[in-house]
Structure formats: structure tokens, C-alpha cells
Amino acid sequence: MRLKTINSKFIIKAALLVGFMSFNFSNAQEIIEDEAPQVEKAKDSVVNTTRIKADGVAAVVGDFIILESDLDREIAQLKAQGADLKGLTRCELFGSLLESKLYAHQAIQDSVIVNELYIKSRVDQQIQGILGQLNGDMSKLLKFYKKDSEQALRDEMYEINKNAYLAQEMQGKVTGDIEVTPEEVRTFFNDIPKDERPTFGTELKLAEIVIIPEVTEEAKQAVIDKLKGFKVDIEENGSSFTTKVLFYTEDAASKPDGGKYTLNRKQPRMVKEFRDVAFSMQEGEISEPFETDFGYHIIYLEKIRGQEYDVRHILLRPELTQEAIKKAKDEIDEVRAKIIDGTLTFAEAAREFSDQKETKFEGGQMTNPTTQDFNFELTRMDPELYSQIQDLKDGEISEVLQDEDRINRIKFKILTVTDRIDDHEADFAKDYLKIKNLALQDKQIRAVEKWQKETIVDTYIKINGEYRDCDFQSNWLKK
Incomplete structure (x- = not known):
């Protein structure tokens, strides 16, 4: 019990x-x-x-x-x-x-x-x-x-x-x-009566290859110039930073609050580049445009209260050209074809071509964000991911999927199931992390x-x- x-x-x-x-x-x-x-x-x-x-x-x-x-x-x-x-x-x-x-x-x-x-x-x-x-x-x-x-x-x-x-x-x-x-884990497991040991559901190991369309230098410069224009308009013409946020920012999380975030030197919340800029500024100052993984920003340092910094920011992301999108799609189509005809294994292709840093060097092997291991339990899988792999047989390569995330408006990916573990009673060796x-x-x-x-x-x-x-x-x- x-x-x-x-x-x-x-x-x-x-x-x-x-x-x-x-x-x-x-x-x-x-x-x-x-x-x-x-x-x-x-x-x-x-x-x-x-x-x-x-x-x-x-x-x-x-x-x-x-x-x-x-x-x-x-x-x-x-x-x-x-x-x-x-x-x-x-x-x-x-x-x-x-x-x-x-x-x-x-x-x-x-x-x-x-x-x-x-x-x-x-x-x-x-x-x-x-x-x-x-x-x-x-x-x-x-x-x-x-x-x-x-x-x-x-x-x-x-x-x-x-x-x-x-x-x-x-x-x-x-x-x-x-x-x-480890000894406490073993004792805990051995103390569970055999007829009461948990049953773990079907689990899959998944791998991915992701190709992200490349942003052109012209598109990056266009965003930088636009942010510089906002800065000049606010500083020289008295325009409202908050109004600019409401009209232009692409940060949906902070937009309802006028782009406001409160940063604390002792409690990191933002990406390093954002924090470094904010903590180097004087109260009332507007930063020059700078880049993070999310796009390009300018920051207005509204108030400093000891370790707390109240900032507002505007986020813009460079536009993707149709040529860049087509190039990325063609590249992943070619990679998929090479895997299917045996020219490359999935793991080799991931290490050579994938743009997903978190999985690239593991041969595309995906990590479960909840358990921090490679196993995804079917009944607890993210619904969107489940819909993408539910019909895949072991070793089969998915069709090219168009996806997006917080950083990328468009990305193309292919998925494969590298291993499947069917429903089973808890096994100390196989299920050590869960136990x-x-x-x-x-x-x-x-x-x-x-x-x-x-x-x-x-x-x-x-x-x-x-x-x-x-x-x-x-x-x-x-x-």
C-alpha cells in the first residue's frame, strides 16, 4: 500500500x-x-x-x-x-x-x-x-x-x-x-510488494532534425534602423515609449503592460544579453538596439530601486524572405532523402545539418523536459508532439513538418522514433530514474x-x- x-x-x-x-x-x-x-x-x-x-x-x-x-x-x-x-x-x-x-x-x-x-x-x-x-x-x-x-x-x-x-x-x-x-532507491523498490509495483505506460525515444530559415543581413539592418528611429523619436520629439510598445513590440507577454519587466540582480529572469544591457544603463536612458535569441530590442530604464530595475522594452524580429524559407525547405527535403536512401543515418544527418543546438550533438535525440531523460510516455506527451509522431513506426522518418517556437516564426523538421518500450511493470534497471x-x-x-x-x-x-x-x-x- x-x-x-x-x-x-x-x-x-x-x-x-x-x-x-x-x-x-x-x-x-x-x-x-x-x-x-x-x-x-x-x-x-x-x-x-x-x-x-x-x-x-x-x-x-x-x-x-x-x-x-x-x-x-x-x-x-x-x-x-x-x-x-x-x-x-x-x-x-x-x-x-x-x-x-x-x-x-x-x-x-x-x-x-x-x-x-x-x-x-x-x-x-x-x-x-x-x-x-x-x-x-x-x-x-x-x-x-x-x-x-x-x-x-x-x-x-x-x-x-x-x-x-x-x-x-x-x-x-x-x-x-x-x-x-542508490541504496535507498533499491531498498524503496524492494519494499514494494510485487503485486503493487507500478506499471509504466508505453514510452518512445524520439530524434529530430531541424532546419531554420536564415535571416538576411538586410532584414537585420532594417529592424535595427527601425529601433534607432524609435529611440530618436522618443528622445528628440517627446514620443511615448509605451505607445511605441503598444503599436510595434512583438513580445506578446509584456505588451499588455507596456513592455514592462522588473529585473533583480540577485534573481536572474531574463537572458544574459538583456540583463547585461539593462544593468549597464542609467535611469531614464534608452539603449541602443541589441540582439538576443528572440530578436532585436531597445530598453528604456524607467526606475532603479536598489537591486530592482523597472524596464520597458520593444522587441522586433527581422522578416524572413520567401527565398530563405524555400531554401530551408529544400535543404530538409534533401536531408530526408539522403536518410531514406541510406546515404546518411539519422544521427549523422542531425550532427551535420540540424540547427537545433539542444539536440544536434546528441544525434538529434530529444530530451523529455519533464523527466530530463530521453523517454517520452505516450499518455503524458505534449499533444502537439503526439500528433506529429502518433502514426510513425519505429525507424520511420516523418514527412517534413513546418513548426514554430518562441524564437523562430518558421522552422522545418523531421522526426523519427529511435526506440519503443511497451507497457511494462516497473523494472529496477530500466526504470531507475522513475523509481x-x-x-x-x-x-x-x-x-x-x-x-x-x-x-x-x-x-x-x-x-x-x-x-x-x-x-x-x-x-x-x-x-
């Missing part, structure tokens, strides 16, 4: 990280309007329950108060975000909410430093993200959240983000340094349980109402 317990706990924690430990405004469909406060009978499951109207203080954890209606709002947020709550009870979800508050409370006791500028910047990004989907209508946003003013909304978002930040920092302190040795992750999760859970047990004893906790009838995994009732 040990493995089932691990999976159950981590399903709950993964779901709650979406809602309880973040205030996610990345999609307008995820916004849930407050309804009349309601609480389900605490022992019932999330979905099939008789509901009774109530509100009041459901629990107190240290300095934090949890209202009866808080859990309903969080469950509604989780459902809207697509979290699978089937089989989870309100008691289990409420217990995890208590846990997040315990983390946040203890973080305050341990004097965990809150990066207030980071929190405010995150709130700014969240509000701008929603407004971008509401056509900039702040009154509609305030009405939706039943707030009298923008400041009231910002204050509430700030508190939620701050508490989530504290909880995450504290959780990191508890589990961040935990590692497992190691399960062993690490088990050790982290035990560390959290030990930390909770000790911290609950030393923290003021009061559970009210029907939640006192819950059979919590942790001793929240201090029985």
Missing part, C-alpha cells in the same frame, strides 16, 4: 498547488465569481454532497484564519482550472489548506524574507493579464470580483500571493535539501510528516464546526 499512499498524497498536493498556493489569473475562464458562501458536509466527497449554507471561522492556524467559504471558492477555482478532484473529499482538501497555512505561519516565525517587489510585480502581471482579456475594462474586473476599487483588489491579491510565497519558501526549506542514495523519483517523493513526504507533527504541537490551531469530525492524516485536532 505504500506506493498507493504516495500517489494519493501527491495527487492532492499537485491539485492544491494550482489553487491554494497561487492566485492564477492567466486565463479569464479561470476566474470564479464569489457566490453565496456554502459549505458541504465535511466528510462527503467534493462532488456528491448535500450543501448547507454557512459561513464563519472554520479554522485558525497560527496567525491565519480560514473562513467556511474559503474552501468552496478554492474548490471552484480548482475545477475551473481543470484539476481532477474525483475521489478527493472535502476533509482531504481542507487538510491541505491547513497545511499551506501552517507553512506560511512558520515561515513568518522563521523570519523568511518576503520579496515585496517581486510580489507587487507578480500582482501587476496578473492584473494586466486579466485586463488584456477584458479589453482593458477595469470596472468590469472590479465588478466581477466585487471590489470597490483597484487598490482593494490589489491588496487582496498581494496578500494571497504573499502567503503563497511564504508557504512555498517554507516548503522548500523542509524538502529542498533532501536527496536519496528514484518515487523514492525521493516518499522521503520528502516522510520529512514533511515529521515536520508537521513537530510544528503542529508548537502552533496554535483551532478547528471548528463539522471539520472537527474529519479523520485528518495529520493531528490537526491535537487528540
Whole structure:
């Protein structure tokens, strides 16, 4: 039963990280309007329950108060975000909410430093993200959240983000340094009864060859000249940098906020070239055009606050000529033909011709971004990638595919399946990395349980109402 317990706990924690430990405004469909406060009978499951109207203080954890209606709002947020709550009870979800508050409370006791500028910047990004989907209508946003003013909304978002930040920092302190040795992994695996060992789904190893159309020097210079023109117009004619951003920038992420980013010398977020330019500037200065992998930029340094730099930027990407696109397409067609007729192996062609730096020197072998190994589990594969390889037989070369990414508007690629591992029961040698992750999760859970047990004893906790009838995994009732 040990493995089932691990999976159950981590399903709950993964779901709650979406809602309880973040205030996610990345999609307008995820916004849930407050309804009349309601609480389900605490022992019932999330979905099939008789509901009774109530509100009041459901629990107190240290300095934090949890209202009866808080859990309903969080469950509604989780459902809207697509979290699978089937089989989870309100008691289990409420217990995890208590846990997040315990983390946040203890973080305050341990004097965990809150990066207030980071929190405010995150709130700014969240509000701008929603407004971008509401056509900039702040009154509609305030009405939706039943707030009298923008400041009231910002204050509430700030508190939620701050508490989530504290909880995450504290959780990191508890589990961040935990590692497992090979012997611990072996012991963990051997302790799982044979009939309870996990089954891993079909996995593929994939390789790719990517050809990216080349940008001409003329196209690069045209973008540089355009950015220089913006700089002159702003400095000499008083034009607005923010207005230029709204009309011209190709950075969709920062456009709704007027191209604004907050950089911190101690917390790298941007690419090195961007940071180097920003940190070399004086307040109020506009940079000369410079290049990153994403294109060409100019930066306006708006404000310096100690280690924090508020910047706005305009991103332009050089145009691709039809000749460059055709040349890239012809090249990958030729490469594919050479692989099929046996002139080159796929790996040889990748090393010689591919423009994808991350895979080129591995013979095109792709790395799973989630597991950091070469295996892609079919049921967990990115849907777009799955659609590209679902009909490929082992060793078969795909047709030429046109694709894009954050850096390249157009790229051409071919894919192949280099190995296939069918559904199978966990094998220590073949599945070591997966088993190691399960062993690490088990050790982290035990560390959290030990930390909770000790911290609950030393923290003021009061559970009210029907939640006192819950059979919590942790001793929240201090029985």
C-alpha cells in the first residue's frame, strides 16, 4: 500500500498547488465569481454532497484564519482550472489548506524574507493579464470580483500571493535539501510488494532534425534602423515609449503592460544579453538596439530601486524572405532523402545539418523536459508532439513538418522514433530514474510528516464546526 499512499498524497498536493498556493489569473475562464458562501458536509466527497449554507471561522492556524467559504471558492477555482478532484473529499482538501497555512505561519516565525517587489510585480502581471482579456475594462474586473476599487483588489491579491510565497519558501526549506542514495532507491523498490509495483505506460525515444530559415543581413539592418528611429523619436520629439510598445513590440507577454519587466540582480529572469544591457544603463536612458535569441530590442530604464530595475522594452524580429524559407525547405527535403536512401543515418544527418543546438550533438535525440531523460510516455506527451509522431513506426522518418517556437516564426523538421518500450511493470534497471523519483517523493513526504507533527504541537490551531469530525492524516485536532 505504500506506493498507493504516495500517489494519493501527491495527487492532492499537485491539485492544491494550482489553487491554494497561487492566485492564477492567466486565463479569464479561470476566474470564479464569489457566490453565496456554502459549505458541504465535511466528510462527503467534493462532488456528491448535500450543501448547507454557512459561513464563519472554520479554522485558525497560527496567525491565519480560514473562513467556511474559503474552501468552496478554492474548490471552484480548482475545477475551473481543470484539476481532477474525483475521489478527493472535502476533509482531504481542507487538510491541505491547513497545511499551506501552517507553512506560511512558520515561515513568518522563521523570519523568511518576503520579496515585496517581486510580489507587487507578480500582482501587476496578473492584473494586466486579466485586463488584456477584458479589453482593458477595469470596472468590469472590479465588478466581477466585487471590489470597490483597484487598490482593494490589489491588496487582496498581494496578500494571497504573499502567503503563497511564504508557504512555498517554507516548503522548500523542509524538502529542498533532501536527496536519496542508490541504496535507498533499491531498498524503496524492494519494499514494494510485487503485486503493487507500478506499471509504466508505453514510452518512445524520439530524434529530430531541424532546419531554420536564415535571416538576411538586410532584414537585420532594417529592424535595427527601425529601433534607432524609435529611440530618436522618443528622445528628440517627446514620443511615448509605451505607445511605441503598444503599436510595434512583438513580445506578446509584456505588451499588455507596456513592455514592462522588473529585473533583480540577485534573481536572474531574463537572458544574459538583456540583463547585461539593462544593468549597464542609467535611469531614464534608452539603449541602443541589441540582439538576443528572440530578436532585436531597445530598453528604456524607467526606475532603479536598489537591486530592482523597472524596464520597458520593444522587441522586433527581422522578416524572413520567401527565398530563405524555400531554401530551408529544400535543404530538409534533401536531408530526408539522403536518410531514406541510406546515404546518411539519422544521427549523422542531425550532427551535420540540424540547427537545433539542444539536440544536434546528441544525434538529434530529444530530451523529455519533464523527466530530463530521453523517454517520452505516450499518455503524458505534449499533444502537439503526439500528433506529429502518433502514426510513425519505429525507424520511420516523418514527412517534413513546418513548426514554430518562441524564437523562430518558421522552422522545418523531421522526426523519427529511435526506440519503443511497451507497457511494462516497473523494472529496477530500466526504470531507475522513475523509481528514484518515487523514492525521493516518499522521503520528502516522510520529512514533511515529521515536520508537521513537530510544528503542529508548537502552533496554535483551532478547528471548528463539522471539520472537527474529519479523520485528518495529520493531528490537526491535537487528540
